[in-house]
Amino acid sequence: MRKYRALPVALLAALALTACQDGTGTQDEGAAAKAESASSATAKAEETPGATGATDANSGTATGAKGGASGTATDAKGGNSRAAKPTDPADPANRVSCNGSNTTVTAKPVPRPLNHMLITVKNTGSKYCDLTYYPVLRFDEMQWVPRPIEDSQPQAVTTLAPGESGYAGVVLSAADGSGEHGRTSHKLTVGFQGRTPNSGGGPSALPKLPAKGVYYDSSLTVTYWLRDMDDALSY
Structure with a gap:
């Protein structure tokens, strides 16, 4: 036996x-001030000679900033997605x-x-x-x-x-x-x-x-x- x-x-x-976050983003408080400053700069440029070039420069800067922010957000999202997947099984x-x-x-x-x-x-x-x-x-x-x-x-x-x-x-x-x-x-x-x-x-x-x-x-x-x-x- x-x-x-x-x-x-x-x-x-x-x-x-037995087998037993809600996050909210913060708002940029300086966004309104930056928009107002950009509008003022554009108005001043239009009142002076060469206003077209100044306006283009200002517009180009604003567009570039927007594009940069979008790229950062995309990279951050992609980074989070990659981080969720395990890579090296030897890493504890x-x-x-x-x-x-x-x-x-x-x-x-x-x-x-x-x-x-x-x-x-x-x-x-x-x-x-x-x-x-x-x-x-x-x-x-x-x-x-x-x-x-x-x-x-x-x-x-x-x-x-x-x-x-x-x-x-x-x-x-x-x-x-x-x-x-x-x-x-x-x-x-x-x-x-x-x-x-x-x-x-x-x-x-x-x-x-x-x-x-x-x-x-x-x-x-x-x-x-x-x-x-x-x-x-x-x-």
Whole structure:
């Protein structure tokens, strides 16, 4: 008979978490004064010889200023747009932990291999996110942590760019029927670990299970987070 691992208090707390400006611009007070000064200068120029050149010069200056302001606004807008997109994944400022608040999570049994389920996590945020270690699974109210498959540990942390997905494979039950305490579950909580093992990584996810539920026994194990779906289902 397999011995279940007691669920660390920190992970139980992590599993209980849930995924839980109006700015106004300032007006240039000197705008009216500047407009009045420009109008006065134009009037004076028209009263003196060479008024046409003075007027053209004044008009050219005003037009140039307007064009410059427009260009600055456009550049600023473009700069803000570029800043919202992550660039270097190695920069800590561009990376956060993947969890239930910045991803979508699905959990689906697969026909092959037998007794396997695939967990898919898609980064829906605007920054790179890290899937650290392995998912902490909890079917219904189970009080033990499914063991990770150590051979599946990748050489580097699985980092997802916005829109990318990561995977974990779950062995639900022993193919030869040697598992014990089998039962059918209708609820699954997927917990995320932080930068250190067994630490909380943020809100958990509650992916839907099939209406008929998912059968598992004491052989329940899970892979580390991986980038490739086929790799996740190869254990």
